[in-house]
Amino acid sequence: MADAREETLGFVFKRPTLASKVFNEKMILNTISILSIFLAWGLLVHFQVYRFVLFPSPGEVWEDGVNWVGTYVFWIDCFATTMRVMAGVLTAYIVAIPLGLMIGWKKVFSDLTFPRLEVLRPIPAPAYLPIAILLFPWQEASVAFIPFIDAFFPVLLNTIVGVKLIDRDYFRAARCLGSSPNQIFWHVVLPGALPSISSGCAIGMGIGWMGAVVGEMITGEWGLGYRIWESYILIRYPMIVDGMIAIGILGFASSVLIRYLTIRIIPWRKAITESLDESITK
Amino acid sequence: MSNSTAGIESQLWKFLGNVLTWTLLRRILSLVIFILLWTILVQFIGYLQLVPSPKTVFLAIFDLSVTFVLTNIGLSFFRVLGGFFLGVLIGFPVGVAIGYSRRLNHLIFPVFEMVRPIPPIAWIPLTVLFFINFESQAVFLTFYGAFFPIVYNTMGGISEVDIRLPRAAMSFGVGKKQMLWKVILPAAMPQVFTGMKLAMGITWILVVAAEMMSNKGGMGYYVWYNHTLMDYPHVVLGMGIIGLCGAICSIGVGVVGNYFTRWQRIF
Numbered sequence: 001m002a003d004a005r006e007e008t009l010g011f012v013f014k015r016p017t018l019a020s021k022v023f024n025e026k027m028i029l030n031t032i033s034i035l036s037i038f039l040a041w042g043l044l045v046h047f048q049v050y051r052f053v054l055f056p057s058p059g060e061v062w063e064d065g066v067n068w069v070g071t072y073v074f075w076i077d078c079f080a081t082t083m084r085v086m087a088g089v090l091t092a093y094i095v096a097i098p099l100g101l102m103i104g105w106k107k108v109f110s111d112l113t114f115p116r117l118e119v120l121r122p123i124p125a126p127a128y129l130p131i132a133i134l135l136f137p138w139q140e141a142s143v144a145f146i147p148f149i150d151a152f153f154p155v156l157l158n159t160i161v162g163v164k165l166i167d168r169d170y171f172r173a174a175r176c177l178g179s180s181p182n183q184i185f186w187h188v189v190l191p192g193a194l195p196s197i198s199s200g201c202a203i204g205m206g207i208g209w210m211g212a213v214v215g216e217m218i219t220g221e222w223g224l225g226y227r228i229w230e231s232y233i234l235i236r237y238p239m240i241v242d243g244m245i246a247i248g249i250l251g252f253a254s255s256v257l258i259r260y261l262t263i264r265i266i267p268w269r270k271a272i273t274e275s276l277d278e279s280i281t282k
Numbered sequence: 283m284s285n286s287t288a289g290i291e292s293q294l295w296k297f298l299g300n301v302l303t304w305t306l307l308r309r310i311l312s313l314v315i316f317i318l319l320w321t322i323l324v325q326f327i328g329y330l331q332l333v334p335s336p337k338t339v340f341l342a343i344f345d346l347s348v349t350f351v352l353t354n355i356g357l358s359f360f361r362v363l364g365g366f367f368l369g370v371l372i373g374f375p376v377g378v379a380i381g382y383s384r385r386l387n388h389l390i391f392p393v394f395e396m397v398r399p400i401p402p403i404a405w406i407p408l409t410v411l412f413f414i415n416f417e418s419q420a421v422f423l424t425f426y427g428a429f430f431p432i433v434y435n436t437m438g439g440i441s442e443v444d445i446r447l448p449r450a451a452m453s454f455g456v457g458k459k460q461m462l463w464k465v466i467l468p469a470a471m472p473q474v475f476t477g478m479k480l481a482m483g484i485t486w487i488l489v490v491a492a493e494m495m496s497n498k499g500g501m502g503y504y505v506w507y508n509h510t511l512m513d514y515p516h517v518v519l520g521m522g523i524i525g526l527c528g529a530i531c532s533i534g535v536g537v538v539g540n541y542f543t544r545w546q547r548i549f
Contacts, residue, residue: 029388037393054411111308116316122532123525124487126494126502130509130517134332150487207484210401214491217403225404232407240407248400255399 056238064238065245073227074246080222081212082250084140088147089208096152096204097197100159105189117156125149126214133219143215143223150211151204155197162196163189198262205258209251224250334515339522342515351504355527358493358500361417362485362531365424369481373429374474377436381470382462387437394433402427402484403491416498420489427488428481435477439470475539482535486528501527 038058045057056064068074103110125146132145170192174184216225224247231239317336324335334342380387402423413419443466451465493502505520 025385026388029385030392033389033392034396037396051412051414055408107305108308111305112312112315115309115312119313119316120525122483122486122528123521124483124490124528126487126491127505127521127524129494130505130514131333131521133509134514135330137329206399209399210403210487213401213403214487217406217491218494228404228407232410237411244400244404244408247404248397251401252399 054237056241060238061241061245064236065242068239068242076222077224077227077243078246078250081216081224081247082254084144084215084223085147085205085208085212085254087140088144088211089151089205091144092148092151092155092204092208093201096155096200097159100156100197101163101185101189101193103156104160104163104193105185117153121153125211126218129215129218139219139221143212143219146215147208147211150207154203154207155200158196158200158203159193162193162200165196166192194266198258198266202255202258202262205254206251209247209254213247332512332514334518338515339518342519346516346519351523354499354501354504355523357498358489358502358524358527361420361489361492361500362424362482364417364421365426365489366428366478366482366485366531368421368425369428369432369485370478372425373432373481374436377433377474378440378462378467380433381437381440382466394430398430402488406492406495416496420492420498420500423488423492424485427484431477431480431484432474433477435480436470436474439473439477440466442473443469472539472543475535475542478539479532479535482531483528486524486531490524 042058044052045055099113103114128149129142129146132142133139136142136145166188170188171184174188179187212223213225213228216223217229224243228240228243228247231237231243321335321337324330324333376390380390405423405426406419409419409422413422447465447469448461451461456465489500490502490505493500494506497503497507501520501524505517505524508514508516508520
């Protein structure tokens with residue numbers, strides 16, 4: 001879009017050299033931005049502004065982080081959290097996508113199932129925790145239930161919207177050409193809804209990480225959320241920041257993975273930006 | 283005389299026919315099936331004994347201590363709305379600035395990209411370190427949760443504005459200030475409000491989680507407190523109340539959003 005704007009303004013487009021690729025205004029401003037946040041953090045802690053006295057400094061965080069990554073605890077924590085998130089979120093995908101496709105496609109099915117889901121939808125996931133503890137005798141399952149609930153509704157709603165946004169003419173054309181409902185499902189409904197489903201999946205993954213951390217902080221034995229909470233109680237503050245950074249990196253990696261898979265699986269997906277992905281959830 | 287009453291009657295039947303459609307009946311049936319399934323599962327599956335049945339939950343309404351619940355609802359609402367409005371007040375201008383100016387975007391956006399993947403819940407220990415009283419901790423958390431969806435959607439809404447609109451405005455000789463207020467902001471409004479709706483959902487998640495971990499009141503505390511007392515009907519009731527409050531907030535955002543995007547029906 002930026003290029004389109006420049007074109008209309010009448011700029012001449014030059015082929016960029018390597019130097020201009022590295023040292024352009026964008027890169028310089030980005031570097032300033034990232035450096036300044038670390039600088040601000042370091043200075044605020046160093047000069048002990050207000051309550052920043054209690055905060056760990058970047059140096060301490062780095063030292064503790066390096067130590068932590070060296071131990072087996074780090075790897076078990078990462079593995080436990082990732083498994084919980086994946087279990088919850090993938091189950092949500094498996095349940096929500098077929099359900100959403102059917103709800104979006106068949107009016108009768110929608111009437112029969114959707115109101116009861118609408119009743120459950122506004123309840124935020126952490127509120128399910130007591131019930132999850134009751135429902136599942138196995139503690140891991142009750143922790144994984146929170147990301148499941150978190151991811152379920154964005155995926156479901158995006159799938160429904162995706163089916164509803166398919167042009168009605170495709171259905172008519174398919175029916176004119178004599179396709180069976182089965183064929184309509186596999187050749188019209190599913191491919192038509194996939195772009196929207198993929199953005200639902202990306203949102204679900206993001207919120208799923210949040211859910212897993214809540215679950216681990218309240219009940220859990222391993223995991224990054226638990227580690228953060230434990231280091232808070234044991235007054236090892238640099239570890240809190242390390243845990244946050246680890247969660248951030250893992251969450252980022254998983255959403256990059258989803259985006260990569262999206263591009264591979266759905267080549268006909270329109271090139272829309274990340275921000276528009278979020279607009280489809282209501 | 284009899285003729286006119288017959289007319290009224292037929293109109294009544296017509297009205298009933300319009301209201302009592304198959305769709306409505308099916309929807310009601312859906313809820314009935316839900317409650318039936320819940321009852322049956324709880325009755326016949328052995329280890330679910332502790333899960334309250336719909337009947338006990340309904341009966342629990344009558345021994346609800348009204349003042350306790352109302353104060354908790356009030357506290358949760360205060361935290362959610364405080365954080366949400368702070369998020370709008372700060373996030374919206376930031377989003378506009380980032381979306382409108384490319385230089386500011388390059389300057390500010392990388393920081394957001396770096397901080398955003400950290401889930402807001404993970405900030406709880408640091409907020410406890412930084413803020414002394416619980417209200418400001420909770421409001422900070424809800425603010426943090428609301429901030430990113432609002433900024434991202436505002437920015438996205440502005441950068442996705444149909445390029446023909448600013449071009450048309452430009453050819454009419456519109457200034458930079460007017461361009462922002464009369465063309466770009468209204469065009470971005472639908473997406474701004476979807477961001478706000480998303481933000482509202484996230485603030486409720488955060489408030490419940492934060493309240494569960496401390497004992498400073500609020501609906502999350504109410505649920506967790508009843509969980510520790512093993513008073514499960516009230517846990518379910520608390521969940522229901524939270525859901526209702528969340529739905530009210532989300533509908534509220536939708537109503538305001540409808541006002542600002544009058545020319546199109548989105549919500």
